[in-house]
Structure formats: C-alpha cells, structure tokens
Amino acid sequence: MKKQVAYNLADFIRQASFKNLSREVITGLKIHILDSIGCALGALGASQSSPVVIIREYMDEFGGPPYCSMIGGGKVAPCDAAFFNSALVRYLDFNDSFIAKGETCHPSDNLGALLSVGQYVDGDGKDLLVALAVAYQVQCRLCELAPLRDRGFDNSTHGSYATVAGISKMLGLDAGQIVNAIGIAGVSHNTLRVLRTGSPSHWNGLAYADTALGAVRAAFLAMGSVTGPADIFEGRKGFMEVISGEFNIDWKMEKLDAVLRTSIKRYNAEIHAQSAIEGMLELRNKSRFRAEDVERVDAEIFDVALEVIGGSDYMISTKISMKEQADHSLNYLLSVALIDGQVMPEQFREGRLHSDEVATLMEKIKVKPSAYYSARFPAELPVLIVVTLKNGMSFKIEKNDYEGFVTRPATWRFVENKFHRLAEAYIDAKHRYELVDFISHLEAKKIVDLMSLLETGLETVIGELPHAKAAS
Numbered sequence: 001m002k003k004q005v006a007y008n009l010a011d012f013i014r015q016a017s018f019k020n021l022s023r024e025v026i027t028g029l030k031i032h033i034l035d036s037i038g039c040a041l042g043a044l045g046a047s048q049s050s051p052v053v054i055i056r057e058y059m060d061e062f063g064g065p066p067y068c069s070m071i072g073g074g075k076v077a078p079c080d081a082a083f084f085n086s087a088l089v090r091y092l093d094f095n096d097s098f099i100a101k102g103e104t105c106h107p108s109d110n111l112g113a114l115l116s117v118g119q120y121v122d123g124d125g126k127d128l129l130v131a132l133a134v135a136y137q138v139q140c141r142l143c144e145l146a147p148l149r150d151r152g153f154d155n156s157t158h159g160s161y162a163t164v165a166g167i168s169k170m171l172g173l174d175a176g177q178i179v180n181a182i183g184i185a186g187v188s189h190n191t192l193r194v195l196r197t198g199s200p201s202h203w204n205g206l207a208y209a210d211t212a213l214g215a216v217r218a219a220f221l222a223m224g225s226v227t228g229p230a231d232i233f234e235g236r237k238g239f240m241e242v243i244s245g246e247f248n249i250d251w252k253m254e255k256l257d258a259v260l261r262t263s264i265k266r267y268n269a270e271i272h273a274q275s276a277i278e279g280m281l282e283l284r285n286k287s288r289f290r291a292e293d294v295e296r297v298d299a300e301i302f303d304v305a306l307e308v309i310g311g312s313d314y315m316i317s318t319k320i321s322m323k324e325q326a327d328h329s330l331n332y333l334l335s336v337a338l339i340d341g342q343v344m345p346e347q348f349r350e351g352r353l354h355s356d357e358v359a360t361l362m363e364k365i366k367v368k369p370s371a372y373y374s375a376r377f378p379a380e381l382p383v384l385i386v387v388t389l390k391n392g393m394s395f396k397i398e399k400n401d402y403e404g405f406v407t408r409p410a411t412w413r414f415v416e417n418k419f420h421r422l423a424e425a426y427i428d429a430k431h432r433y434e435l436v437d438f439i440s441h442l443e444a445k446k447i448v449d450l451m452s453l454l455e456t457g458l459e460t461v462i463g464e465l466p467h468a469k470a471a472s
Contacts, residue, residue, distance in 0.1 A: 012137075013178055020256050031410060031412055035108070036108040041422055041426050042345055043091040045345065069081065082216045092268055092345055101144075107136040109159060109208040110163045118447035119448050123447045124446050140258035149193065152193045160185040164182055178222070179230050185219075200325040202324065267333075274405065277343050281342075283395050294389060295364070297361075297387050298368075321353070384396065384398045416436055
C-alpha cells in the first residue's frame, strides 16, 4: 500500500540531523534567530492597549508550572511560553518572510515554540538549529505547493504542520507519535483568511502564536499516546480535499535549506511594501522634497501587493485606525517614509497613526497594478514610484528588490544593527552584545542558557510596562 503522506513527512523529520545542515544554512538560521529575537525584544515596548501587555497579564494571573522562560522574565508552562514568545516575535510584523506566487508566510513564527520546548527538554543549540530548519522547510514547501490565500484560509494554517514538525524533532518522537502529533495539530487550526481581509484586529499578529500553542499541546499529547488522524492530508474530508487541493511533496528528496530562500525585513512593514519603501526613502534623500511640496504620488506595483497592501480586497488603504491596519497600508507606509525618513516601530504609535499630516499625504497617493511587474513577482518585488510636486517637477524611481530580500540577502552585520536598534531601549549594551555573541556560537550552547539571557537584564522591563487592567 502507498505510504500515507504524514508517515513520509515523519520520516523526513526523523532523519533530519545537524550533519545535514550546510555551513551556509547554519549561518542563515543564526541570522534569522538573531533577527527574530530582536523583533521580540522590540515588541516589549508596548502601549497600554497592546495585546502584548494583555497577554502578559493573562500569563501572570493564570500562570502554570514555571518550566519555561518568557522573554522579558518569568516562567510558565511550555504551551503558554510558546504562545507568549511567539506573540512577541510576531507582534511588530518585522520578522522574516517567505514569498511564493500564491502565498506568503513568516517561518520565524516557529521559533517561540521551539525555544520553549527546547528549554523544557534541556536541548542544545544544535537541536534548535535542526528543529528550526525542519519547521522552515515544512512551512515554506507547503506555502509554495499548497497555497491557501485564494481558498479563503490564512497562511498560519500551514503553521500547524510546520511547528509541530519542529517540536516533534525537538522531542525526539518516533514515527507513530509524529504522525499523531501532525494529525492532532492539523485538524485543529485551520485559520480563515477573514483574519486579514475583514475588520482589523489584534488577532492578525496573534493567530500564529495560538497555532504554536496548539502544536506544542498536540506534540505532548501524541508523546503521551493520544492519537490523531493519520490520513490528515489525503483522507476523505482531509486537508487536500477540503482546504488545499491536491499537491505532492516528495519528502525523501527534501533538503533543509529553505531559510536561504527567506527574506528579512529592512522596514517595519508588510513584506510586499519593502522595495516601495526603500524607493521612497531613496527619492526623498536624493531629491530633498518635503511632504508639503507634493501634489501627488503614483505607484505601479505587482498584483499581489495591490491586493494585500494597496486596498484592493483587503483593509482600506486610506482609513487607518490601528497598527494592524497601518503596517498593511501602502498609502500609510509611503506617507510616513516620506515625512519621517524611516518606517520603524515609532511610526505606529498612537500619535503618528492619527496624524493629520500623514492623513493628508495618504489621500494624494494612487496605487495601480502593473501586468509587467506582476509577471516578475515573486522572483522580484518590482515597483515604480513617481512623485509630482506642486511646482510641476517630478521625480521617479524603479525598484526590483530591497536590501534584505533574497536577491540582496541580509548579512550578519545588517541584522545585528537591526537587533540593536530594536532592543536598545529594553536591554543594556552589555547584555545585547552577550546575546549576539551567544547566537553566533549557538551550536555550542544550551537553550536554557539562551533563555536565561533573555531574562537577565530584562527583569524590570515587564514590571515597568503599562498594565491592561490599569489602562481600562
């Protein structure tokens, strides 16, 4: 009989090992880990209304056995630590992205769960690197061959399989346990795309954290002999029939190199906007015009960008009420880039979101699709920006990519600078450099020591954050 898909995936997970990782892949994984931890530390600077603060209060009130560290201090049960740490990595929407023709995902969303489980089992850096490589491979390949965006499901649906694959590797589960873990996780978190197409909400940045929590629970239950559907992929009313459609991945032929095809963000914005923001900043810095000089801005971009950040089928691009909307609005992102000369977490604070200056400029920006650019996506992120001033002068720039995209990959120095920029307000220089050095030598380190570093020097941060209850 033909082997069930989940068993083929289980074989891939079990056979993955550190010796299968090339030097280039190991370096790439470390770069993405440093980037993700920088994003998590940056998310600690939360406002009173931030879900980060609300989740932290939830953890403090309901808690659990103090097994696993939360970034910023404190310990809870593995599932809760996975949820909180994953939420931190994701909240700023500044972590990495993998781009396929029909789907985009954020593979570093898997890191929070792997850190928690790795600490629980006293794993080492090699364990973390292998488990993370497995999670990246599973998520990126599903993203490529089983895209869900046009079928009405969110990319975090793939995360059920990716995160539980990495966790299963970290726990050393046998083939049967892995299949059960995949089945339990797979039937439980099929997230609807309305998450990103409907009314903006905090869950836009938290859905994957909830998926990570569920994957940890699924793996531990499978380890304890709870069973799940082995035919989760190809079974009647299974993943292929109901959600993804038919696809085939020969897991025997898969490598562990997906991280090398994953981009790192230069700007705190949705991935499809990165080249446009870089272009606007280059125009601004070269031509030295000001927002009040602008008559109109015309942008031509590929169709997926128009759909996701241009206001086509998603959040209305010129009506901004919260961060989760602003970082997916090309009009907003180009406006703050031109006015402020940067797109960083500061551009999503309450005062900036509701600025009359930004709102006025947003109305002057017109975005339209280009069939030529659409054909070049996703190998490129092409865009043309034309700024016309009130005096009749015009300036234009065409971009194919940005620094951090796979065609111009982020270097260690690039990510280290980003890490310091995001973390400097919450952790002193000594501890920041300790973290950077630790991650650069991760294969010789213990996960528990990494998590200790993510508590050391941060003990007062959570205590100083505004509390949700007090805010209400």
